[in-house]
Amino acid sequence: xxxxxxxxxxxxxxxxxxxxxxxxxxxxxxxxxxxxxxxxxxxxxxxxxxxxxxxxxxxxxxxxxxxxxxxxxxxxxxxxxxxxxxxxxxxxxxxxxxxxxxxxxxxxxxxxxxxxxxxxxxxxxxxxxxxxxxxxxxxxxxxxxxxxxxxxxxxxxxxxxx
Numbered sequence: 452x453x454x455x456x457x458x459x460x461x462x463x464x465x466x467x468x469x470x471x472x473x474x475x476x477x478x479x480x481x482x483x484x485x486x487x488x489x490x491x492x493x494x495x496x497x498x499x500x501x502x503x504x505x506x507x508x509x510x511x512x513x514x515x516x517x518x519x520x521x522x523x524x525x526x527x528x529x530x531x532x533x534x535x536x537x538x539x540x541x542x543x544x545x546x547x548x549x550x551x552x553x554x555x556x557x558x559x560x561x562x563x564x565x566x567x568x569x570x571x572x573x574x575x576x577x578x579x580x581x582x583x584x585x586x587x588x589x590x591x592x593x594x595x596x597x598x599x600x601x602x603x604x605x606x607x608x609x610x611x612x613x
Contacts, residue, residue: 453590453604455611456577460584462611463489463574464496469607470572470590471500473600476523478553479566484574489586490557493574497555498525509557517552524552568594587613 457463474480480497482490495507501520508516509529518525556566570592577585590608592601 453608454613455588455590455608456613457586457588457611458582458584460492463493463584463586463588464499466588466608466611467493467496468500470570470604471497473603473607474501474553476551476553478596479569480553480555481566481569481571482555482557482574483571485576488574488576490574493572494527494555494557498527501525501553526552526554527557528554529557568596570597 455466457466470480482493484490491507491509498507498518498520501523503518503520503525505518507518507525507527515526515528518527570590573589573591575587575589576583577587588611590604592598592604597604
């Protein structure tokens with residue numbers, strides 16, 4: 452597990468970009484955190500780093516948005532409004548993972564155990580006496596797909612380590 456501190460929005464964007472550079476087709480990344488923690492902002496920076504040029508918006512009501520990034524597709528899902536594992540299964544996230552892209556799942560930590568190999572990016576706002584842009588970010592990997600890249604992930608975000 453890695454604990455990071457992003458002092459500015461630019462730092463959060465840099466962490467997202469570093470992870471995007473290390474991601475590959477078939478990856479699943481869970482974005483966790485309270486409302487307003489920065490999950491969608493993280494997704495926007497991640498997508499921009501992949502080459503997505505269209506605006507990335509929260510998929511809360513449509514559940515999944517897909518964005519062409521040239522060499523890869525970014526699938527951005529939001530399971531906040533879903534209440535059962537069956538509803539999540541109906542989204543067919545595993546099929547998206549096995550397709551031509553990377554899948555980011557907001558609020559996916561509630562069903563994380565059923566998702567197979569994945570990286571959890573947990574975003575939390577800094578202390579109440581800190582600027583609004585401060586985020587504490589925890590990275591935690593599950594499965595071999597991420598374990599083999601863990602040292603590269605650590606190296607890519609080392610300047611943000613707590």
